[in-house]
Amino acid sequence: MITEQLASLLSEAVTSACSSGELSIPADTNYEIKLETPPDKQFGDFSSNLALVLKKATGIKDSRVIAEIICRHLPADQTLVRNTEVAGPGFINLFLNPEWLYNNLKSIRDRDLTYGLADAPTGERVLIEFVSANPTGPISVVNGRAAALGDVLGNLLTSQGCEVAREFYINDALNSSQLSVFARTVEARYLQQLGYSLAMPDGRVEAGAIPNSGAVSPITFPEKGYPGEYVTDIARSIVQEIGNASEKQTLQLFGVDGSETQAGVDETEAYFRKITLGKMIQAQRNALEAFGVYYDCWFMESSLYDAGAVEATVATLNERGFTYTRDGALWLKSTEFGDTEDRVLIRSNEKATYIAADAAYHANKYQRGFTKLIDILGADHHGYVARLQASVAALGYDRSQLEIVITQMVSLLRDGEAVIGGKRKGIVLELKEDLIDDIGKDAARFYFLLNSYETPSTVDVELARKQSNENPVYYVQYAHARLCNILRKAGENSIPLPPNNGDGYRVLTHPRELDLLRRLSDYPGEVTLAAQRYAPHRLTRFAIDLAGMLNLFYENCRVLPTREGDVPIELTMARLALVDGARIVLRNLLTLLGVSAPDRMDRLDTNSVPDVER
C-alpha cells in the first residue's frame, strides 16, 4: 500500500541522515512512522509527524530542523514523491505524483471483487457469538444492533483473512424456569383457543376464542406468564397442527381434572416445551434471516447438559482447586481472577447455574480450536463479564483470546414516549414485523450500522418508518445505481469500457476526479481500520462520504458525450474507467455491510401523499 511505500522512504531518509551524521538517534529508540491524510489539500497528499516524534531522541529542539534534514535525505531516485514541505511545528508534507492514483485505479479494476480484501489468510479462527436472545420471545428491534454488528464484524474479519464462524447460543436448558413459565403460558393460550376463558393476573377474564360447552370456570393464567401476542400465535399454530388432541392433558396441568394418566400429562408437558421452543427458535431464525443474518451454528445449551459437559467442567474446576462449598452450594473462586465476588456454580438444590453452563460452553468453544472468541453482549449484561472471564481463566484457557464486546443500550420510543419493558412486560417491538417489513432489510441494517456500538442510541420506530426514505442508505445506493446507469448508457451507445492498462487514465486531472481517485485508494485501509477497531460504522460513514464525492463528480464531470460532443472520447473513456472503479468500491463496501447494491433504483414518487395524515 502507498502508506507503506512512503513509510519506507521516510525510514530510508532517517537512516541516511544518521549515517551522514546530521541526525543521531539512540539505537534503542522505538518509533513508528505514521502517515496520515492532512486536513487540507494544501498540506499535500500525505503528511507525517515523524520529526515531532523524533524530537526527544535526537536532542534537536526545533522539530522543523529535523523535518528539513529528513526531507533532504529522501531518496532522489524515485518518482513517487514530487515535492515535500515542512509545515507547522514540523510536519513533513508529501506531495505525490498523481501517477500512483492511476495505478491504484488500475489495481481496483484488476482486483474487482477482491479489492479491499486481504491477500492471504491470517490463520486466525474467530467465533463470533451474538444476539443469543432467550427463546421466550421474538427477536426485537433492540436485538437489531447486536445482529447487525456481529454480522458485519464477521464480514470485516473475513475480509482481513480470518476464518469466521457465527453462532447463536440458545438458552434452552431444562433448569431454566423462564422456559417452563413460557411453555405454561403457551398451554394456557392453547386452552383459550379451544374455548376456555382465562383469568388474568390483574383480575380480568379473557374470553375463549370459540364457544366451548365443556369450559366452566376460567383457567388461571400462569403467574409471571408472557403477555405478548406472539404467544397466542404459537398456540394458534399448535391448534392447527393437533387440534384439541391435548385438551384433557393440558387441562390437568392447570388443575382441572381431565381424567388423564400422569404419563399422558407428562408427555403433553414435554410436547409443549419442545414444540414451543422449536417454533420460537424458528421465528427468531426467520427474523434474523430477513435481516440478512445467517448463523453457522445454533448452539443449544441443553446439548452441554446432554453431553455431560457441564458436569465435566465443574469437575475440572474442582480438580484445579478453584471451588469450595458454602451454605450447601458449590462456589467458584472467581475473585482469584479479578471478579468482585465469588459465584455459585451449583445451587443448594443441586441445579447448575447459568455461569456453570456458560463456562462449559466457552470451554467447548476453545476445544473446537478457535483462536479468538468474540462475545457480543448488551450493556445490561456487563456485570456478567468478570465472572465469565474468571471462569475461563480458572479452567486454564487463555483469557486474552476471549473478547467481550459490550454494546450500549438501545432504547425505544413510540409516539415520543419511551417504551420500557421487553418480553416480560409484553411490549415487544419486533425486528421483523415492526421494522424490516416496513423499511426493508437494507435501510434497517444501515440504520443500526450508522453509529458506534459504544454510543447509547434511541430508536423511534415510528420515526424510522416515516423517515425511511431519508435513510442515507438510499443516498449510497442511488450513487451506485447512477454509476451503473452511466455504464449501461455507455454500452447502449457502443462506447466500450477502456482497457485497463492505465495509460489512458492520465487525462483524469479534474479536482473532483482526483478527489475521487484518492478516496477510492483509501478504501482498503478503511476496511482494515474498521475491522481492527470493530467499527462497522466507519464503513457506513465512508460509504456516505464516497457517495457524496460521486455526486460532486457527477455534477462537475460529464462522462458521456453530450449532443454537442464536447467531451473528448479519451476523457469519456478514462471517466468510464473511473466510474467502473468507483462502482467496484461501492459495491464491495455495501457487500461488506450486507446491504444490496442495486444497479437501478425504483423512482421515488415525490408527489405522493405521506401515509400518515395528521
Add this chain to the structure above:
RNA sequence: GCGCCUGUAGCUCAGUGGAUAGAGCGUCUGCCUCCGGAGCAGAAGGCCGCAGGUUCGAAUCCUACCAGGCGCACCA
C-alpha cells in the same frame, strides 16, 4: 455505596494525540432544454459537561467533580 458506559451544532451522531472540530436531519437562500433531482451550491448554528494535570501539541490520555444510562442473585 461500588463498577461499566456516555456527555461534541436545535436534534441524531462522526472525529480517540496533530494543523481552521465535521456530517445528516431541521431552519434560511439559490439551481431542473443536458449521463435518473433519492441530487447540487451557499448561509446560519460550537467556552467539545466543568476544573485541574501530562507535552511541542488534548474533544481525544490522567485525576477530581457534575449530569444521564446500565449493572451489582443460589435469574438468564
